[in-house]
Amino acid sequence: MNDKSHTLEQEVSSMITFDNVTKVYPDQTVAIENISFEVERGTTTVFVGPSGCGKTTTMTIVNRLEEPTEGTVYYDGSDIQELDKVELRRDIGYVIQEIGLFDHMTVGENIATVPELKGWKQERIDDRIDELLALMDLPPEAYRDQYPTALSGGQQQRVGVARALAADPDVILMDEPFGALDPITRSELQDEFLEIQDRIDTTILFVTHDINEALKMGDKIAIFDVGELVQYGTPQEILANPANEFVEEFIGSDRTLKELQITHVKEIMQPAGVEHETHAAAVDGGDKVSEVTTASDVHVSPTDGADIALSRMIETDTEALQVIDDGDVVGKVTEQDIRSYRTATEEGM
CATH class of the missing domain: 3.10.580.10 (CBS-domain)
Incomplete structure (x- = not known):
């Protein structure tokens, strides 16, 4: 298969493809080794595993905050190394645990950041701000002109998600987005995000260390262990057929309960x-x-x-x-x- 036909196939079948990707840091630490998998368009893939297993490194290679040492990552059919790094990052939404809102800017100004960088007209930006605040159950008239410090943690995280969605990206990267929230707020935001996911056509990569969150949020789950992709599949496949003892232990002994939790x-x-x-x-x-x-x-x-x-x-x-x-x-x-x-x-x- 020639390069052109390979690229066209990737474009049709997946939004993101990792092809034998390895990342080795200058001190010779191997973050990930020979990682290969495909992420389908419009789905949520959750990366899960213990601390230091390579899940965040894998995700940040997609927006080139990290660069692969070997292998290729295809983004919408194109090798990411051939794409402009700045434009790539502007086209990918990014949500982190610390949220990272600008405290000196209003909620509306925070959401407008990327659309302004992309040269949107002000009327279009204003409409998008109101649309996203409404989607996040934050009435625009009440929250548009608020500052982040006046909001609760859950409200700030909603604004962070709205900002990631602002320029209508094809892909959103979410790194432990609900990890710093209390259990009740975390569960509420998970439920709300699942409802939002049904209304948007966006491919999402979601990093967590919590297997229950992974099972709840993911269409597909990638389980990592010390730089190795141990198993990749649907929640149902992973619960029914754990790949090895590590996966069994990571899932826990209550597999039947977990199966019921992910069955609607x-x-x-x-x-x-x-x-x-x-x-x-x-x-x-x-x-x-x-x-x-x-x-x-x-x-x-x-x-x-x-x-x-x-x-x-x-x-x-x-x-x-x-x-x-x-x-x-x-x-x-x-x-x-x-x-x-x-x-x-x-x-x-």
């Missing part, structure tokens, strides 16, 4: 208005799903995890829960649905 109710529920013979007598006497009621009116949403559904069934001593989305009953989920889905998943692996 919408993947296993029975849609409203559909007759279901299986378990019908035990659950609702064969009624349509839309007619199902539960003793305590406890319900779940389509985006809740199967673990949440199972927990609520146990708490309320019921075998079925309504699935409600925006006030409408869209289906039901039963304990047997959860069991059947797990069995089918395991058999399919």
Whole structure:
């Protein structure tokens, strides 16, 4: 295959490709060695592993904050070494744990940084600021002219994400973006970001040391151990078939619970208005799903995890829960649905 055809194939199949990439520092420390994998467009790939394993180095090679010693990284089909470094960085959003907002600039001015560098007209910049603040659940009229020091940590991180999205990048790099937040705020921001992800067509590389965050946030997960890419796959693939003992230990012993956490109710529920013979007598006497009621009116949403559904069934001593989305009953989920889905998943692996 010639260089041109190889480039075209990369452009079609992936947004980012690592081809036998190695990074060795001047003191001969090997950060990563012979790393190869592809990142599909519009997906989130999470790099996870212990401290010093090479995950952040791998990510920052993409925007050339680090340069590979050997191998090639393709960005949208092009060798990154052939791209202008400054323009490349302006085209890639970047979110870090420390957030890095400019305290002397307003929220709006922070978000406008890259669009201004790219020469956008002011009217377009102003519209983009308002659009992103609304997307981040920060009403523009209340937050546009605030300074970062007046915001909570969670609000500052939302602004950091908005700034990364400001110039509508094809790729966003996120380095431990929620790591400094308290557990409740962190979980809320994870949920909000997953909702935002559904509305944007952006390829995301996300670094974390937390396997639970990786399983929750990633379409694909790259598990690193001391410069080596140990396993690359979907959360389901990794949980079902850990590559080795290191991956098993890193995942932990509660693999079944983790599987339930990453399985959304919408993947296993029975849609409203559909007759279901299986378990019908035990659950609702064969009624349509839309007619199902539960003793305590406890319900779940389509985006809740199967673990949440199972927990609520146990708490309320019921075998079925309504699935409600925006006030409408869209289906039901039963304990047997959860069991059947797990069995089918395991058999399919």
